[in-house]
Amino acid sequence: MRGLFLCFCLVWVGLSFGATPEEKGLEIAKKMQAANNGFIGEESLMEMVLIDAYGAKTTRLMKGMVMEVPKDGDKSISIFQNPKDVKGTKMLTHTHKSGDDDQWLYLPTVRRVKRISSSNKSSSFMGSEFSYEDLGSQEIEKYNYKLLNDIKIGGSGGWKLERVPKTKSGYSKMVMYVSQKYMNPVKVEYFDRKSELLKVAVFSNFKGFKAGTKSLWRSNKIHMKNVQTKKESIFEWKERSLGVKHKDRDFNKTALQR
């Protein structure tokens, strides 16, 4: 019994002090994933404000539905509301832990559902400073992590993590400032393929949600600043419900036409 206790202590000490920054980084990423999983499903109304280098603003509106898929990436549908010429356009995404995601676009004018290539994730989302990659599901299997150092965020603990994409990406790396309280990033710095700082995203308006028996935190506002072009975009969730139970068939190609 004493030997077993000693073994446990050695393992614990080894994990705490002997682990490499990469192992610690991955451990934190897994903790974040565990804290954020279990939301079951989500429905939301989203507003995106695009601000050009001269301060002129344009607003985009979307509705969103997400279904959590155990052991794989999430399934989501975005329905565009504004600008008016694309009102009713829907995008269905099945993200995967490995390999390319599956994506379909519903074009309401011609009542057509078209499969689209999802591999070019670095493209701008609706002319904003967000790319499809920024807004898509962030599966930990797609990145290598490294703990840079422990930090303080608003008086409580946090971590500064480096995340390097394993697969094709518009970024060489991302530096995340993760809050221990929210188990979510409060800031992310995005570095372009030349390893120069490209964008900075600040996550705010954290709100607690209940999904079944689980409590989760979600940021309801992301302010993305492109430091190279001086353009900005603010993505804000106006109405948001977690714990919504969706059916699998609400997230297939046929569902887009309904």
Added chain:
Amino acid sequence: MKLALIAFLICFSTFAQEWANKGEVSFQWRQFDNDNVQLSEDTGMLVFSRVESVYTDDENRHVFRGFARVDQKDGDRDFMAFEDVYFSHYLDSEQKWLALAGYKLFNWTATEAFHPADVINSRNFDSDLEYFEKLGEPTVELTGLFDWGSLSFFIWPRFEKPQFPGNRSRLGFGLDLARPEAIQGTKVGEEWALQGGIRLGYTLDDGDLSFHVIHHVDRNFPIVGTTEFTYNPFLQTNIPNNLAAFTTSPTPYYFRKTQVGGTLQYALSNLLIKFEGAYRIFQDDIEVLTAEGLRKPVDHSEVAFGLEYTLPFSLDGGDTYLFFEGGTILGTTKEERARLGAFQRDVLLGVRHSFNDVMGSELFVSLIHDVERKNERLYNLSYSRRLSDLWKASVGVRIYDAQQKGAVARGLESLDGAHHGLITLSRFF
């Protein structure tokens, strides 16, 4: 009574009701290259409007969508059509089976230019050859919705007549065609018809498959002429009973057919692979006297293959898509193929660039080239961008290069020289 009212209110409040309305009003100016023909109208100035209203609750959905067009210069283009006017209802609490009735627009295509599988709706032929405007089809539908896809059963009780350009239209035949007629057995002109079909849609991880079997009055391969003629033994030829009508306003005839077909879309990294195919067996053997003699429908196959490649890099934050498509009609002679349609053996090369800017700017350039018949090409260039959240503008040029080679213009030849430019200004609401 009070209890009934409370029960009603409880039931009513549990429904997630939603109204969604949208529409557009567009002004379009269309200018053709002058053909020096007095009758034809080289300028088009039209107002187009479309409205859509959708009501959805937990179990039901009502859709109304229609459009109207008025052309100041060419009255034959004035047109109004229902696209979707239907009511749908889930038959079970699991919402696995959906019943629908009303006018419906179908889109079964997988490719961009050639559409062998997308044949249900009648077309307005005074529109772009690659993307003819569609008219709603009266439909009764039962669809099973499953995790893997869907299975649909259709009844189409009525032949919805296609719309043809008038004699002044540069996209027409220079003739005022009579109203199209369906041929069913020995009956000519019967609009009510026993039409139906089954379609299976199946989604694999990286691919979408669909199969269909339909029996209906065809909408894509009319034979233009007359069924009312008599054989003149003295001249040893067939003579139309009404020669004036035959020469100035012949009738497009549509025949019943059974079609078996399907589509495939498969994603392979940056590449989308597309396929469409159909085999058509025509049922009725009534002969039509045409400008080229007696004709009757010919059984055939039609296939189309496409590749869409998304460039893996971007110079301006936008996306560039390269298109290659090929389409052909099989199981006929070269002459029969040429009579069947404008795109009887053609390839398409195209580039679409989405600038991904705030205004949603987009540039599209394409060339359709006939690989079987000499010197038949269609060039297309268009650019569109938003002017605000409500206004959008687009400009375009289309060039038809297909000199007539025989006594009768076939396929794209009838549009040779109908080059035109378009400017469209749209207000969305």
